[in-house]
Amino acid sequence: MDLDTAGRPQARQGEGEFSRFRVGRSDLSQWSWERGPTPDANRLTDGEILVATDKFAFTANNITYGRLGEPMPFARFFPAGDGWQSIPVWGFATIVASRAAGLGVGQRIYGFLPMASHLQLRPEHLRGTRFVDGVVHRQGLPPTYNEYVLTDRAGPDEADEDLHLVLRPLFSLSFFCAAYLAQEQGFGARRIVISSASSKTALGLALLVNRSMLDACEVVGLTSAGHVGFVRRHGAYDAVLPYAEIATLSAVPTVYVDIAGNAAVRRAVHHHLGPLLRHSARVGFTHWETLDDRTEAEPLPGPPPTLFFTADHIIARRREWGADGLKSKLADAWQVFAGEAAAWLTIDKAAGHAAVERVYRAVLDGRVPPDKAHILSIS
The missing domain is CATH 3.40.50.720 (NAD(P)-binding Rossmann-like Domain)
Structure with missing residues (x-):
């Protein structure tokens, strides 16, 4: 599937199939695809939403998540079956079905996602532009990674979206x-x-x-x-x-x-x-x-x-500086770094299963030049 000028996947026949990229818990060089029918929106219970992944970044940071999947909690965010893990990525997704108050079809979110076509969430504590996923298996995990932002209300401009996705x-x-x-x-x-x-x-x-x-x-x-x-x-x-x-x-x-x-x-x-x-x-x-x-x-x-x-450390700085103080300091520092990075970083976009496998292997092997980064779509 191609990406449009905003980096979103253009619809084509067969897009509705569910697929998820999984890697070995003990061997990151092993991977497989989990496939199935599109999640049934009619089976959502009250308070749940279904999102379709638009795009996500994949960098060496995600390899760290994979490596730490066992000693740290990263493998527990999106359980993938015995012997497998779904490496979390930072990405954008669109709500395609909703039974959650205050959240409607077509709204976009940014946050922790699996390398998958779809994800079911149970939004809780919706305040302004943010909510947390309250699904049972994520309770007790670090709250920073359970938080999602509604990007149609507050988020990077489309021109800055890809840079934000890769570097933030x-x-x-x-x-x-x-x-x-x-x-x-x-x-x-x-x-x-x-x-x-x-x-x-x-x-x-x-x-x-x-x-x-x-x-x-x-x-x-x-x-x-x-x-x-x-x-x-x-x-x-x-x-x-x-x-x-x-x-x-x-x-x-x-x-x-x-x-x-x-x-x-x-x-x-x-x-x-x-x-x-x-x-x-x-x-x-x-x-x-x-x-x-x-x-x-x-x-x-x-x-x-x-x-x-x-x-x-996020929790510690939030306590020390307050939520607004932390947000301000991080935003100021980000503007400086993003301004410099835009001059030297090239972002490559690709979509489809073969592209995901190719980029994953390149990042895993350390073959991505330091002045390049990748944004992917599953479909």
């Missing part, structure tokens, strides 16, 4: 990680080292650190040899090193932000800097294929790596 979830991780480092006054470090420096999350984090109270810290990006040129041209870092040159880092107090999730890189940083490490944060898994569960618990010199879970 990644930038949220950057924003809350930067806020955490600022709150801790950089743990007293003089340098912040960020792995997977070409990733969009890392670029956003570097931008925010340089614009914060931590701007006195040197920001160093670690990246693969093939991405050194791009990262240096981007200009977000004070210095850029390939992973092979970690041993050349000077001996100064350092915070390590691990976005790559590469066990070998993490070991190299810890063994080289040892007691000079003030904090080690595990933020992402862009190098998911390098993970070795046998070495995850291996003692390392310096502070033990600490998992950074964004939802916990």
Whole structure:
């Protein structure tokens, strides 16, 4: 199916079939399609809606969701059967049937979706432009990921929609990680080292650190040899090193932000800097294929790596700044990052099962250039 100029799927025969992309819980390189008839709108109960997915972004951040599907709750948002998980994505969908007060057919929503053609929701706590999904199996999960926004009332302009779709979830991780480092006054470090420096999350984090109270810290990006040129041209870092040159880092107090999730890189940083490490944060898994569960618990010199879970920090900042304060700070920072990203990021759009499989494999294998991103439609 083609996408129209707004990026929405154009209707064609056969669009009504339900389909969902699933991947292995223990092996992300395995996938399958679950197929069936279109969900029956007549079977909705009071308070439920049925939405049809318009489009969603797929980035390395979603691979992190897949990797964390077991130790963290991501596999529980959209149960997919024994041995499978439905990796959550951030996307737009349209209400195609409703038995929920205040929500009508044709309205669009933005939020956490499965990689599927349709999703049934039970909206609760509808206030203004927001509601949460109250379906039983999502109760007790982090509330941030259960919230949906009505984008026909409040949301990005259509011209900015694709950029928002690709970058906003990644930038949220950057924003809350930067806020955490600022709150801790950089743990007293003089340098912040960020792995997977070409990733969009890392670029956003570097931008925010340089614009914060931590701007006195040197920001160093670690990246693969093939991405050194791009990262240096981007200009977000004070210095850029390939992973092979970690041993050349000077001996100064350092915070390590691990976005790559590469066990070998993490070991190299810890063994080289040892007691000079003030904090080690595990933020992402862009190098998911390098993970070795046998070495995850291996003692390392310096502070033990600490998992950074964004939802916990969203709640903490909301308590500290208030809902309006958080919204304002995040919006201001987003405008700066989005303005810069529009100049260097190319977004490719594709639709259909084959396209989903192709993009998934490319992102999983780390074959997407840092200046590109993908938006997909199932149908």
